[in-house]
Amino acid sequence: MTEPETTAPKRKRSASTAAKSTASKSATTKSTAAKSAPKPRTKSSNASTESAVKRPKSTPAKRKVAAAPPVSGRPLWQQLFLTFVRIIRRLLMTFYWLVYQIALRFWLLSVRGKAAVGLAFLLIGILLYAITRPPPSRIAAFFMPSVQYWASNITRWSEEYDVDPNLIATLMQIESCGLPAAESYAGAQGLFQVMPFHFSEDEKARMTDPEINAKRGMGVIKDCLERADYDFGLAMVCYNGGPGQLIRTQDQWPNETQRYYVWGSGIFGEAKSGAKESQTLQAWLQAGGASLCRQAEATLRIAAPTTIPSGYTPPASLPEQLPTFDGS
Numbered sequence: 396m397t398e399p400e401t402t403a404p405k406r407k408r409s410a411s412t413a414a415k416s417t418a419s420k421s422a423t424t425k426s427t428a429a430k431s432a433p434k435p436r437t438k439s440s441n442a443s444t445e446s447a448v449k450r451p452k453s454t455p456a457k458r459k460v461a462a463a464p465p466v467s468g469r470p471l472w473q474q475l476f477l478t479f480v481r482i483i484r485r486l487l488m489t490f491y492w493l494v495y496q497i498a499l500r501f502w503l504l505s506v507r508g509k510a511a512v513g514l515a516f517l518l519i520g521i522l523l524y525a526i527t528r529p530p531p532s533r534i535a536a537f538f539m540p541s542v543q544y545w546a547s548n549i550t551r552w553s554e555e556y557d558v559d560p561n562l563i564a565t566l567m568q569i570e571s572c573g574l575p576a577a578e579s580y581a582g583a584q585g586l587f588q589v590m591p592f593h594f595s596e597d598e599k600a601r602m603t604d605p606e607i608n609a610k611r612g613m614g615v616i617k618d619c620l621e622r623a624d625y626d627f628g629l630a631m632v633c634y635n636g637g638p639g640q641l642i643r644t645q646d647q648w649p650n651e652t653q654r655y656y657v658w659g660s661g662i663f664g665e666a667k668s669g670a671k672e673s674q675t676l677q678a679w680l681q682a683g684g685a686s687l688c689r690q691a692e693a694t695l696r697i698a699a700p701t702t703i704p705s706g707y708t709p710p711a712s713l714p715e716q717l718p719t720f721d722g723s
Contacts, residue, residue, distance in 0.1 A: 534563075535666035535670070537670070539676075541572050541573035541574070546564075561666035562616070567587060569655070570583075573691045574687065575694070577691075584603050586612070594607070619631075622641055635652050658679050
């Protein structure tokens with residue numbers, strides 16, 4: 396913004412002087428714009444097709460988004476505390492292993508009472524292990540049998556990638572219902588329906604391998620959680636539609652993404668609340684998910700087939716939708 400001209404003394408500028416002044420202002424404006432222009436953002440290996448879209452720091456005009464599950468994000472102090480706990484746990488586990496080895500040596504080389512000392516060390520080691528062992532992470536009991544099939548893997552992935560186990564189970568439920576060879580019409584692959592561009596060249600020949608697929612799927616959801624400020628509902632929107640959806644209002648999301656938000660946030664919210672049954676999951680099965688789960692159960696050779704309660708109808712507030720994965 397330029398300052399106004401002074402009123403005294405009043406002078407008439409010549410045409411050439413005015414032209415030079417105009418050209419100078421234009422050049423200054425272009426230079427300022429060039430300096431202030433934002434640098435383009437490079438794509439990361441785990442970014443989706445719209446990862447170049449930078450989410451603005453401020454929230455855009457009030458988004459009309461349904462209430463997400465009552466789960467808050469992790470502040471910095473909590474992340475540091477959890478990291479400290481993990482370090483202490485690893486140190487204690489290392490100490491336990493050393494105690495166990497010492498006890499084993501005493502036991503094997505026991506002479507005149509050394510066996511008692513070895514036994515004492517062994518008992519101390521067992522006690523330390525029981526104290527420092529982390530509690531097992533369990534997924535909600537209402538997830539389908541073909542998802543429960545992967546429960547131990549989900550627990551391990553939860554610890555390895557620091558992602559809520561019920562969030563992992565929710566993604567698997569909606570994306571593949573536990574079918575490892577699932578492939579969508581858009582080319583998404585595996586248990587978590589990860590797009591091919593998320594895999595390295597060496598991994599593309601094994602995209603449906605559960606471990607590789609989980610590694611890339613967890614990379615995507617963790618990136619989405621950070622972009623969505625740990626709003627789990629919006630993170631699922633990002634997972635399904637890409638990070639670009641986070642700068643749009645709910646009515647601007649694709650229909651599939653809007654439905655994905657309803658299914659995902661509903662199932663995950665019920666899992667976190669400790670519910671024994673999920674009305675949202677039953678609605679998803681009624682809308683077409685049951686056929687996908689039957690296919691997964693047949694592949695995994697699970698005896699109990701998926702059934703839908705007779706006379707069950709989804710709540711009127713849920714939109715009609717077929718599963719994300721095209722099971723044909």
